[in-house]
Amino acid sequence: MESRQVPETTRAEVLAVCVVAGLHADPGKVGVTAIDKRPVDGPVKAGPLGLYADVQADRKHHGGPDKAIYVYAQEDADFWSAELGRNLPPGWFGENLRVTGIDVNAAVIGERWRIGDTVEVEVTSPRTPCQTFARWVGGQDEPGWVKRFAAAGRLGPYLKVLQTGEVRAGDRVAVIHRPDGAPTILESFRRSRG
Template sequence: MDTAAVLAVCRVHQLLADPGSVGVTAIDKRAVDGPVRVHKLGLHGDIQASRIHHGGEDQALYAYSQDDADYWIGELQRELPPGIFGENLRITGINTTNAIIGERWKIGLDVEVEVTSPRTPCATFQRRMDEPQWVKRFGDAGRVGTYLRVVRTGSIRAGDHIHRIFVPTHGVTIGKWFSDPTLEDMEALRDADADGQIRLQPEYHEEFAKLQRRLGV
């Protein structure tokens, strides 16, 4: 596997008008030069226009892998520069969709992050990409990337190496939970959370209840 590294650090370039409930969107992320401070709520100078659906400590950063971007470059036959997916980090050497929920990465000298949950595509994202049926296509492909919780603050920049420093034993990946969650996955995550191996965000317990209802348990 290639050395895992940050290809680009991206933050909001400008707020754009959007017909959604908030009226504006901060999805226009673009790569920036030099080091960027990382706080518990994300990158210094970055914002989330809708705090109901985005942001907070459990979704402080959004990472997308170059592998998945390359897939979409082939599918869409267009350039997809860092930030186009609304990501804060474009990375290589780690496929974010295959990351284990709760695994931890050290980025650069001092930043530590934890994989939390898959990104769910929305109508704002579809308007941003200007591709027909984008929400469905993105979801069906399952190449959704991952949100990250900031465990240890510091500074990051393009070129920083990423090291996996902890991988939970439950084995449930971001992509598996997004595309094909099972009761076995649910129990594995519950057990890991109860054992203190990972810390699930509250939304998971709501998803567990929905999964049980859907499967008639």
């Protein structure tokens, strides 16, 4: 597959780096959830399995090398904040990185980003909303959340860490490689849904 350098037209950056604040009881199969992510100050190490001090309770569906870091855009959070009528701070979507200035749902599978000075990541897959996420958002207060979130197409991608290092709020995010012909995060999600 051919690839090309993508010219920079915007200033994309990390607004917040989030790790698990605590495990919460959850009626799902695992019994607990680690979706409660909150911003931390200073640099955080990013390694092959994600951010230092972060954890995933359901490792069958989250985490591992291909889902080491989950990213959500402030622009998408602003959309949902208006839809839901409430503030949605960094970490609310269970994301590890809240970013701005980059359309994360238009990223293609295999696209590579440099975050800060050293960290390189690869876009691997879209987030698939689940019932744990629905319960976290508000369960009965937001009926049909999984379908609503999926239909909006504001999913956010999972990233694989190719080059380890530290990430922090304020780090620049630059697209350094974009394979030609690869599906976007949104296209990949919609294809998987049939």
